[in-house]
Structures are given as structure tokens and as C-alpha cells.
Amino acid sequence: MRPMTTITDTPTRVSAVEVDTISKVFGTGTGAVTAIDGMSVSVGQHEFLSIVGASGCGKSTLLSLVAGLDRPTTGSVVTAGHRVAMMFQEAALFPWLTVGANIEVPMKVNGVPRAERRARVAELLELVRLTGFARRRPHELSGGMRQRVAMARALAQDATSCSWTNRSAPWTP
Numbered sequence: 001m002r003p004m005t006t007i008t009d010t011p012t013r014v015s016a017v018e019v020d021t022i023s024k025v026f027g028t029g030t031g032a033v034t035a036i037d038g039m040s041v042s043v044g045q046h047e048f049l050s051i052v053g054a055s056g057c058g059k060s061t062l063l064s065l066v067a068g069l070d071r072p073t074t075g076s077v078v079t080a081g082h083r084v085a086m087m088f089q090e091a092a093l094f095p096w097l098t099v100g101a102n103i104e105v106p107m108k109v110n111g112v113p114r115a116e117r118r119a120r121v122a123e124l125l126e127l128v129r130l131t132g133f134a135r136r137r138p139h140e141l142s143g144g145m146r147q148r149v150a151m152a153r154a155l156a157q158d159a160t161s162c163s164w165t166n167r168s169a170p171w172t173p
């Protein structure tokens with residue numbers, strides 16, 4: 001007889017990012033800008049969340065806080081010990097490095113051995129459909145191709161979550 005299987009409608013949701021009532025104010029006094037005012041959001045593991053809003057409403061600021069690049073003025077951001085990679089609005093590649101070397105940067109920082117770095121670069125370039133471009137430099141690529149290199153570099157961090165702030169679609173021309 002087959003063992004009984006239990007099917008639940010609501011699988012256990014494991015949180016990856018918890019943003020709790022944050023605010024972010026840039027500057028002080030009359031020149032102060034409140035970029036975020038009392039925002040809370042929860043992102044579970046394996047969830048994909050899009051944040052849509054008018055220019056200047058605080059999207060990039062929020063993602064910088066989640067990635068730990070800045071601190072909220074009030075409230076908290078908890079990533080439960082996970083590392084968060086950030087893909088910036090501009091590709092922000094190092095222009096003097098080749099595509100392969102750009103993707104290697106986070107692995108070098110993490111002390112990954114050279115042979116392993118090279119193998120991972122090849123895998124990531126295949127993933128973003130840029131096999132054969134490892135020796136090119138950023139100025140030789142289109143804007144979308146540069147965004148895909150930036151995505152490969154973000155994935156090379158082996159982070160648990162990836163925030164990206166980008167209004168262009170890296171997968172379309």
C-alpha cells in the first residue's frame with residue numbers, strides 16, 4: 001500500500017527579506033528629502049517581487065537599503081543573514097576590464113580560486129546568452145548586452161537574493 005500523502009494548500013513560506021516600517025531621509029533641515037516614509041514589505045524565498053512607481057518615488061533607495069549599501073533613517077531591514085546582490089540602474093561595469101574580468105570581480109573578493117572563477121564565468125556567460133564575449137570590453141557591447149553582463153556579475157556573488165533597479169529590460173533589444 002502506498003503511504004499517505006498530505007497536500008497542503010499553503011506551503012510554509014520562508015522569508016528572505018523583511019522590511020519593517022522604514023523611512024529614509026536624505027539631508028537635513030529645509031533641504032531634507034524624504035525618499036521613503038513608513039514602508040513595510042516582506043519577500044519570501046523563491047518569490048519574485050516587482051516594485052513599480054513614478055520616477056523619484058524611492059525604488060532605488062529601497063533596493064540600496066535591502067542590499068545593505070545604506071541604512072534606513074528609521075525602521076529595520078532584515079535579510080536573515082542572507083547576502084543580497086544588487087544590479088544597478090546603469091550597468092556600472094568597470095570599463096577597463098574585459099567582460100570576463102568584470103564577472104570575476106565578486107568571486108575575487110570572495111577568494112574563489114582562478115580556475116573555478118573561469119569555469120563560473122563561462123557558465124554565467126552561457127546563462128545570459130553571451131558565450132564568446134569574455135574578452136570583449138564594455139564599450140564594444142550594446143546597452144542590453146551590458147545589462148546582461150551586470151546580471152552575470154550580480155549572480156557571480158552567489159547571493160541569496162538579488163535586487164535590481166532597472167527600467168530597461170536586459171532581455172529585449
Ligand SMILES: Nc1ncnc2c1ncn2[C@@H]1O[C@H](COP(=O)(O)OP(=O)(O)OP(=O)(O)O)[C@@H](O)[C@H]1O
Pocket residue numbers: 026027033034035053054055056057058059060061062089
Ligand atoms: N544620495 C541622495 N542624496 C539626496 N537625495 C537623494 C539621494 N538618493 C536619492 N535621493 C532622492 O530620493 C528620492 C528617491 O530617489 P530614488 O533614486 O530612490 O528614486 P527612484 O524611484 O529609483 O527613481 P527612478 O525611477 O527615476 O530611478 C528622490 O527625490 C531623489 O532625489
Ligand SMILES: [Mg+2]
Pocket residue numbers: 059060061089165
Ligand atoms: Mg531608480
